[in-house]
Amino acid sequence: MKEKELVFGYDYYAYNPRLEDAEGIYLQEYQLFSHPDLEGAKNYIRDCLEIVKNKKENDICITFFAEGEEKNFYHILIFKDNQWIEFDDIENLKIGKYELLLQSEDFIMNNQLVVTSWEEIADNFRAFQKINEITGSKIMKYYSSFYHWYYTPEEGLFAPSKFLGYRNSNIVDYDSSGSGGQTQKALAKFFTKLEKTSPEFDILYNELLQISHNSGKKLNDQVLNGKGGIYVPIKL
Known part of the structure; x- marks a missing residue:
């Protein structure tokens, strides 16, 4: 710290x-x-x-x-x-x-800058996918604490709020610094939260559950039963 x-x-x-x-x-x-x-x-x-x-x-x-x-x-x-x-x-x-x-x-x-464009968000989505490629990645330590997950259907990728919402995030340097509330506010301009009773939530939740299992990590229960959730891009 x-x-x-x-x-x-x-x-x-x-x-x-x-x-x-x-x-x-x-x-x-x-x-x-x-x-x-x-x-x-x-x-x-x-x-x-x-x-x-x-x-x-x-x-x-x-x-x-x-x-x-x-x-x-x-x-x-x-x-x-x-x-x-x-x-x-x-x-x-x-x-x-x-x-x-x-x-x-x-x-x-801290003084990290939040994302302000879809291009920055897309870069972070792709960066998060390297989570299983780097041995000893620190982000694995925090994985089970994430309960606000974002999804991009264009590339079929998931990423958590605190990683996705700050500019130039990367797996190597991630240390859980920053505020989930700050990143959620920034991402709210681009995403909307799915209703947990919707068919789309059910499909994406099970997909995220399988991804977490394949990574050897437990998905935080708040995603399904608490204040967390899954977010998708706002339809224009």
């Missing part, structure tokens, strides 16, 4: 006092630190939470931020009166009953 990169991710909990095996939330010791991308990361998390469906009173979102292995801290939000507000009563978290509903992927704030 580069020295100045800010890594962050979040855990989403539902408050459920009636759940017998629900437990309190215990956080490791942490220290505050400053980072130029910190506010941008917090805003990104808030954007993610805005699209969460079925939010309930007292839901909790705990975001971790890290700069290197030693500096890290948590930012806690609670859903109250139909809005997310900051929450700092850590002791109350320990005695409440919470059910973990979602753990996000890890995000990295």
Whole structure:
């Protein structure tokens, strides 16, 4: 990890006092630190939470931020009166009953440039196909964390959002840096998400499942059962 990169991710909990095996939330010791991308990361998390469906009173979102292995801290939000507000009563978290509903992927704030043309996207689609050609490719380490997959029918190719959405992506240098939300926003100008009940989704999902199996990797369950999915070019 580069020295100045800010890594962050979040855990989403539902408050459920009636759940017998629900437990309190215990956080490791942490220290505050400053980072130029910190506010941008917090805003990104808030954007993610805005699209969460079925939010309930007292839901909790705990975001971790890290700069290197030693500096890290948590930012806690609670859903109250139909809005997310900051929450700092850590002791109350320990005695409440919470059910973990979602753990996000890890995000990295950086200055990578997103794609702005179909030509750049097409180049990245082709670059991703070399995933099985390079021994020890780092992208194999992250394969099972991808759950937003894009498909081009012209060449019959798949690629994940975080690889496809940044300019000049390549298998050798890929290190999972960047934000899936940032690339999804850039790719939304060119692609639309398939309904999971559609015949086209069923065909492409099974094809992607077979490709993953052939690569010796497990396809993330979020593609089928969670917030992930498969995207195809917008028909003009």
